[in-house]
Amino acid sequence: MKKSILKLGLLAAVLSFQTACNTALELEPTSVITNASFWKTEDDAKGGLTSLYVKQRDLANINLFIWGEARSEVMEWGKVSGTLDYDRYYLNTLSSVSAGPSWQSIYSAINDANLILKYVPNITFANETDKNNLLAQTYVSRAFLYFVLVRTWGEVPIRTEPVEGAEPDVIQKVRSSQQDVFKLIKEDLEKANSLFASYGFIKNRNYWSKAGTQALKADVYLWTAKRLNGGNADLQTAITACDDVAKADVSLLANYADLFKYSNKNNKEVIMAIGNKELESSNNYFFNMYSARLPNEIDPNTNEVIGQTAGGMVWTVTDLAKNQFKPGDLRKAASVLDLPAPALYPTLILKGRGTLISGVRYYTSDFVIYRYADVLLMKAEAKNALGQDPSLEMNQIRQRAFGSAFDANRFVNGSKAQNDQLILQERLLELMFEGKRWWDLLRFNKAFDLVPTLAGKSSLKHLEYFPISEQVLSLEPLVKQTVGY
Template sequence: MTRTMKKSLKIIIVGIHIGLLGGLSSCETALSPDPTSVITNASFWKTEDDANGALTGLYVKLRSLANLNLFIWGEARSEVMEWGRLSGTLDYDRYYNNTLNPTSAGPTWQTIYSAINDCNLILQYVPGISFASEQSRNTIIAQAYTARAFLYFVLARTWGEVPIRTEPLEGYSPDDIHKARASLVDVFQLIKQDIQTAESLYADNSFPGGSRNYWTKPGLYALKADVYLWTGKKLDGGETDFNVAIEACNQVGQADVALLPNFGDLFKYDNKNNKEIIMAIGNKEFEVGNNYFYNMYSARLPNDLDPITGEVIGQTSGGVVWTVTDLVKDQFTDEDTRKDASFIEWQSETFYPTLIVKGRGVLISGVRYFTSDFIVYRYADVLLMKAEAKNAIGQNPEEEINQIRQRAFQTNFEDYRFVNGSPSANDDAILKERLLELVFEGKRWWDLNRFDKAFEIVPSLQSRQQDRYLEYFPISEQVLSLEPMVKQTAGY
C-alpha cells in the first residue's frame, strides 16, 4: 500500500464517516447532532490514489463485518453450534437457542450501512476523477456496485425489508438518514440492478493480479447465482431466476477455478488464494484482531495433553464459548475426508471439547492467531448452487453433487455416489451436502431458510412452527431510537 493510499484510507475512516450511522469503532453509539470534519469531500476526491484509498477503506469495513457478524447472521442460529462448556456463553446462546428479542437483538445493521456508505461515496465521486486508465476507474466502480449488492443481500436475508440508501451521507440530515423499510421487491430490484451494472464494468472474467481478496467478475457471478437462487425460491422468481442462477454458475466455471484435490488443503494458512477460492475477505497476522473462530478455542488445556498435541492447539487467551453440536458431527461418516478437516474430537473432551479446524489461522511461536481469510464464495459452493437450481427446474443434479462427493470420499466414492431421485429427495441431499461441505463458513442459517427447513431441522425451532417471523432478526431498540421511521420486524 502506498503512502498516499494509507493517507486516503485514514481520511476515509476517520474523516468522512463521522456523521454516519455507526462505524468501525462507534457502531453502538448515538448520532452526533452536528458532526464536523476538517477534511471535506471537496478536498479529498481528487486523484486515483484517493479512489484506491477509499476502496481500501471499504474492504476494511468488510473485514470488520467478517470477523464475527457475518457468521452470526449467516450461521449462528442454525443447528450447528452449542455451548462450549468451558466458558460462559458470551450471550451467544441467544442465537442457537433462538431467543432473540429487541433488547437482545444481536449485531445491528449500522455496521453494514457504514460499509454501504463507503460504496455510495465511491459511486458518487470516482466517476469524476481522472485516471491513467479508464478500465482502472471502471474496476473500482464495479467493485463498489458488487459490494453494495452483497451488503444489501446480507441485509435482506437477515432482516427482510430494510431501508434503501443509495446516496452518501456526508453530514447529519434527518431527511437523508431517516428512511422507512423498503419492500423486499424493491431491495432485490436494487441488488439485481447493481449486479447488472457491475457486470458491464469488469474487464474480463479473471482475478487481476492473482488475488482473490477483492470482488472480481467471477465473484460477481457467484453472488449473482446466490441472489437469483434466493429470489427463485423466496420471491417467486421461479424457472426464470433458476436459469439465470445456472448460467451465472457456468460463468464462474469458465474462470480460473477448480476443486482442490484434497479438501483439507483449502483451509491451510499458507494456501490462501488457492484456485477454489472465488472471493475471500483477507486477514493477516499482526494486522487485525481475531475472528469468530477465536471463541471456539480455549486457553485451558487438559493436564494429560501430550506436548505435540498442545503445540497443534497452541496458546490463546480465549475460551470455548461455543462448539459444534453432536447433531452435526454425527452426520459425518468416517470415510468423509471433510470430517477431520472440519473438526477434531479429543479423548480429553472433559477438558477440551471438539476442536474446530476450519478457520483456525496460524501458529506463531506457540501462539495461535485467528487470521484465516473469511471465504465468501468458493467453487464447491457454486457447484452446489448449480445443483440446487437444476433440481428446481427438474434437471438432473448428479454431475455437480458427485464432483463434490468424489473429492470428499476419494477411494470410497462409489459407496457414496449420488443417484438422481425425486426433486424433494434431491433437495434433502443437496441441503445435507451443503452442511458437510460448508459448515462453519457462515452459510447454514441462510441455507435452511432458502430451503424452508429451519423450523424442521433446528432443535430450538421445532416446537415453534407457527412463529415464522423468527426467520428474520429483530431490530434492536437502539436502532429504533435512532431511526424513527423504521418499524420493528413483524412478530417481535
C-alpha cells in the same frame, strides 16, 4: 426538537465516518478533510475503496458468521467458558433488547460505497480500465451488503445517496420491500459485471471480481427463485451465473484439508475471501471455538495437530451436526477434532485456527465468501428445482470428500424432495462454520424442521429474521420493528 436533531446527528456520524486504512495510530489532526476536498485524485478513489474493504473485513470478523450460521443447528455452548451471550443465537431467544449485531455497521460500509459511486465517476484515472474495475468492485460490494441486510432483516431501508450532512430526507428512510431491495441488488450486479474488464482476479482473491460477481448473482437469483416466487427464470439465471464462474481460473482442490491451511490462502478454489493477516487485523470468530488449554493426557500426535492454543471455547459444534459426517468422509478430520475427556474439552473447530507466530496463535484465517464447491452445490440445487439431474455436481463434491470410498457414497438421482434433502445436507458437511447454514435453511424452508430450538414454532415466521435493535429504532424513527418481535 433538540432530541430529534441529536438523533439525526448521531446517525449521520455513524454513516459518514470514513477511514482509508486500519491503524492503531492516534495522531492529532493537522487539517480538516471534507468530501469536497478529498475526492479529487485517483489515489483518493483507491483510498475510498480501501475503506470499503476494511469495513467488509470488520463485518467478517464475527458478524457475518452470526447472521449466516449462529442460529442454525450447528453451534452450542462450549462448556469451557461462559457464553458471551452467544446462547441467544443458538437458543433462538433474540429480542429487540438482545438483538445481536445491528445493521449500522453494514450501512456505514454502504455509505462508503455510495460516496465512491457519487464522486469517482468525475475523477480522471491514468487507465480507464482501473477506474471501471474500481467502480465494479464498489457496485458488487454494495450488492453483497444489501444481500446480507435483506436476508437478515427482510424489509430494510434503501440508501443510495451518501450521508454527508444531517439532511433528514437522506438519513431517515422507511423499510423498503424485499422486492425493491432485490431490484437494487440485481441492478448493481449487472453494472458490476459490465464494468469488469475480464474474468481475471484483481491482485488476488481478496477483492471482488467478475467471477465473484457471478457467484453472488447465482446466490441472489437462487434466493429470489425460492423465497420471492422468482420461479424457473430465476433458477435458470442462477445456473448460467454458476457456469460463468467457471470461466475464471477456479477449480476444486484435490485435498479438502488444503483449503484451510494458512499458507494456502487465495488457492484456486477461492472465488472471493475477506482477507485477514496477522498483526494487521484482530482475531476473528474462530478465536472462541478453540480451547485455551489441553488435557494432560493428550497424545503427542494430537498435540502436534493442535499446536499452541488460545481462546475460550465459548461455543462448539453440536453432535447433531458433527454426527452427520459418514465414515470415510475426509471432511470431518479437516473440520473438527474430538479431544480426550469430552466433558471437559469439547470438539475443536479446525477450519479457522489461523497461524502460530513466536508461540502466539493468531486467528486470522480468511473469511471465504464464495468458493467453487459452494457454486457447484448452488448449481445442483437450482438444477434439482428445475427437475434436472444434479448428479454431476453432487458427485464432484463427494468424490473429493470420500476419495477411495467414493463408489460406496456416490450420489444417485432421486425425487426432487429426496435430492433437496441430500443437497442441503451436503452443503452442511461441505460448508460447516463458513457462515452459510442459517441462510441455507431459510432458502430450503427447513429452519423450523431442522433447528431443535425452533421446533414447533413454524407459525412464528418472524423468527426467520433478526429483530431490529432498540438502538436502531431510537436512531431511525421511521423504521418499525418486525411484526412479532
